[in-house]
Amino acid sequence: GQNIDxxxxxxxxxxxxxxxxxxxxxSGFNGLFWYQQHAGEAPTFLSYNVLDGLxxxxxxxxxxxxxxxxxxxxxxxxxxxxxASYLCAEQAGTALIFGKxxxxxxxx
Amino acid sequence: DSGVTQTPKHLITATGxxxxxxxxxxxxxxxxxxxxxxxxxxxxxxIQYYNGEERAKGNILERFSAQQFPDLHSELNxxxxxxxxxxxxxxxxxxxxVGTEAFFGQGTRLTVV
Numbered sequence: 001g002q003n004i005d006x007x008x009x010x011x012x013x014x015x016x017x018x019x020x021x022x023x024x025x026x027s028g029f030n031g032l033f034w035y036q037q038h039a040g041e042a043p044t045f046l047s048y049n050v051l052d053g054l055x056x057x058x059x060x061x062x063x064x065x066x067x068x069x070x071x072x073x074x075x076x077x078x079x080x081x082x083x084a085s086y087l088c089a090e091q092a093g094t095a096l097i098f099g100k101x102x103x104x105x106x107x108x
Numbered sequence: 109d110s111g112v113t114q115t116p117k118h119l120i121t122a123t124g125x126x127x128x129x130x131x132x133x134x135x136x137x138x139x140x141x142x143x144x145x146x147x148x149x150x151x152x153x154x155i156q157y158y159n160g161e162e163r164a165k166g167n168i169l170e171r172f173s174a175q176q177f178p179d180l181h182s183e184l185n186x187x188x189x190x191x192x193x194x195x196x197x198x199x200x201x202x203x204x205x206v207g208t209e210a211f212f213g214q215g216t217r218l219t220v221v
Contacts, residue, residue, distance in 0.1 A: 091207070096156075098151040
């Protein structure tokens with residue numbers, strides 16, 4: 001079955017770097033997604049990894065290790081607007097299964 | 109604007125009632141996902157359709173059902189509503205069933221009183 005784990009909460013300061021980890025256990029792996037969700041709003045897509053390695057997109061990067069069932073989202077040069085929930089989601093077969101999310105609070 | 113439209117935005121109804129939530133996917137997207145998000149829970153996957161056919165099923169209660177129509181819009185039907193069904197219901201669409209990002213609608217906030 002699916003079991004996606006990520007930390008519940010993290011805090012950081014403006015300008016810092018933060019890494020949000022995600023582990024998953026499933027069969028039929030078809031990719032790992034990261035989404036950002038501000039309170040009361042819809043999730044928005046950040047990144048997708050299907051092969052091992054690092055994908056970089058501006059201030060955000062995402063890493064995947066399929067053998068370890070592990071991914072992380074790296075956020076650099078943190079800004080106050082980055083305060084949000086970050087959701088790790090695994091595509092298992094065709095279903096897109098989300099973890100409970102990591103609430104990141106950025107302070108000045 | 110993600111291009112995914114959900115109606116209504118808000119819905120207040122009484123216990124025991126039945127409601128229908130509607131989702132219009134982005135133009136050209138064949139896959140539709142439904143999720144439930146409660147205050148203390150993450151996004152719970154309910155069901156997925158692809159080009160009119162059910163493709164994957166998650167933790168969807170028997171009181172809930174969904175379908176995707178030939179024009180690719182989808183409806184989620186919730187019946188015999190309970191207080192615990194109060195939540196934000198999201199629809200998302202993607203171009204294909206696998207390997208493409210899903211775009212989310214703004215959600216329908218359901219309150220059962």
